[in-house]
Amino acid sequence: MDIEDAWTRVPGEAARWLQELDPDHCHSGFEPPRRPDSVWLLHAMYAWEDGLVTTTHDDVHQSVAAVGLTGQAADPSGDVRELLEGAIVTGTALGRSGRPGPGWRRLTWRELARGFGEPVVPEGELPGNRCLRQGHPAGSWSAAIQPPAEGCLDRESWHRLAGVLLRHCAEGADTRCLAYYCPLVTGDWDDETVVAGRLGDAAALYDHPAMPSCPSNLWPEDRSWVVYCDWDLWGTKVVGPTALIEALLADPELEALRLPWTR
Structure with missing residues (x-):
């Protein structure tokens, strides 16, 4: 599969709602507040x-x-x-x-x-x-x-996360998603880099040839959950329904924990 065909560039305005949620983190990824729950996946x-x-x-x-x-x-x-x-x-x-x-x-x-x-x-x-x-x-x-990698979830955990997300979306693999890459990843400080594609192709998105990292943010069109990977951290945050969060906490291949002091 050609990743650049499966995930096509869309206008940067698609990420504006995330900037409104977290106006101070535009350079390293947008951290959304729990919606209504959240979990951190620790990089392997x-x-x-x-x-x-x-x-x-x-x-x-x-x-x-x-x-x-x-x-x-x-x-x-x-x-x-x-x-x-x-x-x-x-x-x-x-x-x-x-x-x-x-x-x-x-x-x-x-x-x-x-x-x-x-x-x-x-x-x-x-x-x-x-x-x-x-x-x-x-x-x-x-x-x-x-040690844990900084700025990007490890490959095996990303693939595992994609599988859990698939099971919690009504449209499954056909769920339309958007992915945002922060300027510290892209080096582009003039335009927001956002691509759109299918959730079924999210695992392959990890190795996008034009990027050195997984997306800084990934979310479905209905915004029911958001994945957040800060370029400066060793953990990836997922916010969304409690059923999704508990599935991630229970997954034997992921190391996940709630941090109640995070928003």
Whole structure:
């Protein structure tokens, strides 16, 4: 299937109702209030099956850089190099992510938080780099952990989410939906980027060739639910009917939780 044929560009005004709900987040995605319920899907992370190591992603980066194995093609310009000097390589991806392959197992946020004796998401916070602090106390994660990606739900969870949404729409796969991509994803600060297509093609939308991420927002024409993925967060919010939210909470392949302090 040609994704760019299945999801066609429509006028940016189609996302204006979301901007009215959340006028302060137009650059990183629009966060809708619960309508009437909401849940956060935590982006997946993985651990190396042989166990954790104290070596961090930044340690690996520094070791590789020290022996000149980064490659000249990857060497940034002088201005960028100056900005990056002293920066920590955290190990956190930005944009699309997915299961790393053999040798890795899914590591849930709950499992890691339980081991550290800390909450999954601290009260008053959103799923992001303020969470699971003992897992990256100096900023960089253990090299034996692939931490949650920032800004985009992982591929497997996106496909699972699409399946749950299909079961909760009367028109099923033919439900007409719209997807908004924020300027931090598109790089287009002049026009709102909105595409329209079928819910049945939403799983494939994850790998839209013109985008580095899943949509910042996805919703059906009747606006009965909204998916929100902020470019700066490690979690994706879904708002909609309680039956849909409870189905997401009960799904064994998704790690989901309610954050009552979020709107």
